[in-house]
Amino acid sequence: xxxxxxxxxxxxxxxxxxxxxxxxxxxxxxxxxxxxxxxxxxxxxxxxxxxxxxxxxxxxxxxxxxxxxxxxxxxxxxxxxxxxxxxxxxxxxxxxxxxxxxxxxxxxxxxxxxxxxxxxxxxxxxxxxxxxxxxxxxxxxxxxxxxxxxxxxxxxxxxxxxxxxxxxxxxxxxxxxxxxxxxxxxxxxxxxxxxxxxxxxxxxxxxxxxxxxxxxxxxxxxxxxxxxxxxxxxxxxxxxxxxxxxxxxxxxxxxxxxxxxxxxxxxxxxxxxxxxxxxxxxxxxxxxxxxxxxxxxxxxxxxxxxxxxxxxxxxxxxxxxxxxxxxxxxxxxxxxxxxxxxxxxxxxxxxxxxxxxxxxxxxxxxxxxxxxxxxxxxxxxxxxxxxxxxxxxxxxxxxxxxxxxxxxxxxxxxxxxxxxxxxxxxxxxxxxxxxxxxxxxxxxxxxxxxxxxxxxxxxxxxxxxxxxxxxxxxxxxxxxxxxxxxxxxxxxxxxxxxxxxxxxxxxxxxxxxxxxxxxxxxxxxxxxxxxxxxxxxxxxxxxxxxxxxxxxxxxxxxxxxxxxxxxxxxxxxxxx
Numbered sequence: 001x002x003x004x005x006x007x008x009x010x011x012x013x014x015x016x017x018x019x020x021x022x023x024x025x026x027x028x029x030x031x032x033x034x035x036x037x038x039x040x041x042x043x044x045x046x047x048x049x050x051x052x053x054x055x056x057x058x059x060x061x062x063x064x065x066x067x068x069x070x071x072x073x074x075x076x077x078x079x080x081x082x083x084x085x086x087x088x089x090x091x092x093x094x095x096x097x098x099x100x101x102x103x104x105x106x107x108x109x110x111x112x113x114x115x116x117x118x119x120x121x122x123x124x125x126x127x128x129x130x131x132x133x134x135x136x137x138x139x140x141x142x143x144x145x146x147x148x149x150x151x152x153x154x155x156x157x158x159x160x161x162x163x164x165x166x167x168x169x170x171x172x173x174x175x176x177x178x179x180x181x182x183x184x185x186x187x188x189x190x191x192x193x194x195x196x197x198x199x200x201x202x203x204x205x206x207x208x209x210x211x212x213x214x215x216x217x218x219x220x221x222x223x224x225x226x227x228x229x230x231x232x233x234x235x236x237x238x239x240x241x242x243x244x245x246x247x248x249x250x251x252x253x254x255x256x257x258x259x260x261x262x263x264x265x266x267x268x269x270x271x272x273x274x275x276x277x278x279x280x281x282x283x284x285x286x287x288x289x290x291x292x293x294x295x296x297x298x299x300x301x302x303x304x305x306x307x308x309x310x311x312x313x314x315x316x317x318x319x320x321x322x323x324x325x326x327x328x329x330x331x332x333x334x335x336x337x338x339x340x341x342x343x344x345x346x347x348x349x350x351x352x353x354x355x356x357x358x359x360x361x362x363x364x365x366x367x368x369x370x371x372x373x374x375x376x377x378x379x380x381x382x383x384x385x386x387x388x389x390x391x392x393x394x395x396x397x398x399x400x401x402x403x404x405x406x407x408x409x410x411x412x413x414x415x416x417x418x419x420x421x422x423x424x425x426x427x428x429x430x431x432x433x434x435x436x437x438x439x440x441x442x443x444x445x446x447x448x449x450x451x452x453x454x455x456x457x458x459x460x461x462x463x464x465x466x467x468x469x470x471x472x473x474x475x476x477x478x479x480x481x482x483x484x485x486x487x488x489x490x491x492x493x494x495x496x497x498x499x500x501x502x503x504x505x506x507x508x509x510x511x512x513x514x515x516x517x518x519x520x521x522x523x524x525x526x527x528x529x530x531x532x533x534x535x536x537x538x539x540x541x542x543x544x545x546x547x548x549x550x551x552x553x554x555x556x557x558x559x560x561x562x563x564x565x566x567x568x569x570x571x572x573x574x575x576x
Contacts (some may be wrong), residue, residue: 001318003334004016006339007110009391009506011022012082012321014311016504018037021561022096023525028056028481032176033385038517044512045452047261050098050099050507052119053087053099053164054098054102055496056087056102056104057083057084057085057098057100057102058086058102058105058106058558058574060079060080060083060084060087060103060427061077061080061102061104061106061107061110062106062107062110063080063083064076064077064107064181064462065106065107065108065110065111066105066110067080067174067181068111068180068466068469069462069465069466069469070462070465070466070467074181074182074184074185075185077178077179077181077182077203077207078203078206078207078210078247079104079207079210079211080107080207081158081178081203081204081206081207081208081211081437081515082207082208082210082211082214083100083103083211084100084103084138084141084207085141085145085154085207085208085211086211086214086215086346087099087103088100088138088139088141088142089141089142089145089147089215090142090145090209091142092142092147093139093140093142093143093390094139095142095145096139096141096142097135097136097138097139097247098135098139099138100131100134100136100137100138100141101131101134101135101137101138101264102131102399103134103138103494104127104130104131104133104134104135105127105128105131107131107134108126108131108176109120109123111129111176111229112126112175112176113292113461113462114458114461114462114463115458116273116420117457117458117461118400119400119426120294126173127156128172129169130165130175130176130243132364133161133164133165134161136161137157137158137160137161140157140160140540140544141154141157143547143548143551144157144540144543144544144545144547146550147499147543147546147547147550147553148549149207150208150212151205151208151212151239152205152208152209153539153540153544154204154407154490154540155201155202155204155205155536155542156163156201156202156203156536156537156539156540156543157538157540157543157544158178158200158201158203158540159197159201159204159533159536159537160500160536160537160538160540160541162174162177162178162200162432163197163533163534163537164196166434166435170299170383170389171380171383172434173431174433174434175419175466177196177200177371178199178204178471179191179196179197179199179200179203180205180399180433180469180470180473182199182203182205183469183470183472183473184426184469184472185250186203186247186248186250186251186471186496187199187203187206187247187252188250188472188473188476189250189253189255189476190202190250190253190499191250191473191476191477191525192253192254192255192256192476192479192523192524192525193253193328193523193524193528194478194525194528194532194533195435195439195477195525195528195532195533196197196435196473196477197435197532197536197537198525198532199473201536202246202249202250204242205243205244205246209239209240209242209243209246210239210240210243212239213236213237214236214238215236215241215349216232216233216235216236216239217233217236219232220232220233226401229344230286233372238347240468241294247309247310247533247542255476255479255496255497255498256479256496256519256521257479257495257496257517257519258494258519258521259517259518259519260416260447260516260518260519260520261517261518262405262515262516262517263310263311263420263421263422263448263515263516263518263571264307264308264309264310264311264339264366264419264513264514264515264516265309265310265311265312265313265422265483265513265514265516266309266312266313266511266512266513266514267295267312267313267483267485267491267504267512267513268290268293268312268313268315268318268485268508268511269293269296269316269485269486269488269489269491269504269508269509269510269511269512270286270289270290270292270293270315270318270487270488270506270508271487271488271507271508271509272285272286272456272487272488273286273288274458275456275457275458275459275488275507277358277435281413283321284320284321284328284329284332285320286317286318286320286487287320287321287329287332287333288318288332289509290314290315290319290336291316291332291333291335291336293509293510293511294312294314294337294339294340294344295335295336295339295340296310296511297340298336298339298340298341302341306513307513308331308341308342309340309342309504309513310346310421311342311343311345311419311420311421311422312340312342312343312344312345312375312421313344313345313419313450313452313483313485314345314347314452314485315347315452315454315485315486315487316347316361316363316428316452316453316454316486316487317347317349317361317454317487318323318346318347318348318487319333319346319347319348319349320349322348322349322350322351323346323350323372324350324351325350325351333346333366334366334371334493335368337368338368339481340360340368341368342363342368342420343365343366343367343368343419343420344366344368345363345364345365345366345417345419345424345426345450345452346364346365346372347361347362347363347364347406347428347452347454348362348364348379349361349362350362350502352409357406357407358406358407358408359379359406359407359408359409360378360408360411361377361378361381361386361408361428362375362376362378363375363376363415363417363450365417365418365427366539374417374418375417376411376413376414376415376426376428377409377410377412378408378410378411378413378428378429378431379410379411379412379413379414379431379437380410380431380437381407381408381409381410381436381491382429382430384404385399385404385481386404386407386408387407387408388401388404388407390453391407393559394546405491408464414437414440414441414446415428415441415446415450416441416444416445416446422447422448422518423445423446423447423515423518424445424446424447424448424450425438425441425442425444425445425446425448425449425450425451426441426452427441427449427450427452427453427481428452428453429451429452429453429455429467429506430453430467432451432467432471432474433470435530435533436530438478439525439526439529439530440472440479440551442478442521442526443523443526446480447480447518447519447520448480448481448482448516448517448518449475449478449482449483450483450485451467451470451471451479451482451483451484451485452487453467453484453485453487454484454487454488455467455486455487455488455490456486456487456488457490459488459489459506459507460506460507462468464486464489464490464506467484468484468490468492469493469499469502471484471494472494472498472499472500473498473499475494475496475498476496476497476498477525477533478522478525479496479519479521479522479523479526479527480496480519481493481494481495481496481516481517481518481519482494483514483516486504488506488507489504489505489506489507489508489510490504490505490506491503491504491510491512492504492510492512493516495517496517496519501514502514
């Protein structure tokens with residue numbers, strides 16, 4: 001008898017192989033399915049699992065805010081970029097998006113705390129909206145971190161994020177750009193080549209390379225040392241060397257400063273009654289302050305204490321009443337302008353001539369002989385500050401918006417005007433943050449730039465310093481001297497190389513006399529326009545698409561069995 005399984009009387013035969021599910025086979029009891037945890041439980045587990053990473057991201061975001069004025073610790077911008085790259089590397093897009101949000105929310109909250117004058121709900125709401133852009137950036141950084149040369153793609157994605165945030169929604173909000181944290185750093189001269197986007201790219205690339213070097217060190221610490229250790233550490237050393245080269249590249253960029261001629265200007269900072277939302281005080285008070293400061297300047301000129309300027313510049317809203325509607329305002333301006341005897345660029349709010357119920361925020365050239373002449377209307381009014389989107393619906397919910405009684409109407413041309421002997425380009429208040437507005441003004445022939453501003457609402461909050469930093473970057477980007485003239489400060493004179501030559505203190509009456517260089521030449525950034533920004537942004541988006549395609553291909557390959565991969569593409573004929 002051939003050998004076989006032993007049996008006992010009355011015992012059922014063992015099931016044949018592959019017959020375990022036959023009716024005669026004994027059935028094993030399947031484990032009961034466990035109920036899925038509730039959403040609160042799942043969120044709690046996620047929070048505990050991500051707590052450390054979230055905390056580090058939040059600290060990195062606060063450090064990032066300290067890179068900006070009034071703190072000016074610009075190296076922290078590089079460290080913050082490196083931290084975000086490390087925290088998102090190798091993560092899923094969803095995990096990285098949360099990390100990016102945790103990084104961005106405290107960053108914007110600290111950066112935009114000057115909005116607390118309006119209310120902390122405004123600070124929080126705007127911070128939440130801006131943080132969503134960085135969350136998308138972080139998800140994209142996680143995708144491209146699987147690609148070779150990922151610091152390069154990450155830098156391009158930073159540019160893409162800023163491109164979107166500077167334009168969306170409602171015209172965008174450019175505060176918090178990497179470039180604006182680096183207006184006095186070795187990266188600054190790069191603005192003359194590619195504007196603010198190139199500065200952002202260089203800072204982000206340096207931070208990404210620093211993160212790459214850190215990953216190399218971590219890898220060496222977790223792997224046993226072998227004869228190839230030096231070869232393994234070499235990429236990290238190369239990354240650090242390249243980061244240093246990018247950091248120092250700005251010193252090799254020539255910043256044009258040679259002037260064709262010059263003009264003597266006087267900047268009048270008349271001051272306001274007090275800071276905050278109700279800075280206006282009684283009607284005519286701000287106008288009287290600026291008129292009286294100009295009359296004192298005229299007396300000083302007549303006495304020989306100061307040289308006579310070729311032109312005088314008043315700030316935004318220096319006339320708190322429409323001079324074309326209120327004769328007393330018109331006469332007061334006339335008195336000051338005739339006393340100094342040179343053209344004055346006056347900032348005023350005037351009724352729009354063609355749109356009933358709307359206001360123009362204007363800079364008006366006021367001549368001592370011919371009176372008011374050329375003017376510029378602000379092209380980019382501030383949403384919720386100078387106009388209320390969806391007014392009928394939102395003002396019922398947010399009653400504070402009812403304080404904006406009339407909407408400002410956007411201007412339709414640049415602010416290039418002949419003011420006495422100088423062809424100046426007027427940019428009003430936070431328009432200086434927008435690349436295209438300043439670029440178009442220079443292209444239309446501005447030989448120097450004027451930023452008329454009224455920061456009285458946000459005095460002593462850090463906002464005036466942040467806006468002055470933007471003026472410094474624009475000076476280098478376009479090779480133009482920039483004067484910032486504010487009702488309550490900070491008024492300043494910025495040379496074409498970005499250095500601040502003179503500045504006032506906040507909430508003081510001051511008159512700054514300066515000689516302003518006038519230039520006609522254009523920088524590479526002027527001639528390139530928006531091309532560098534769009535090119536870098538498109539490279540970043542294409543790198544994301546490549547990462548998605550490669551990841552899909554890898555997952556498909558992993559699902560195939562070895563037999564499936566070895567099967568020829570041509571099907572065999574039936575019966576063979």
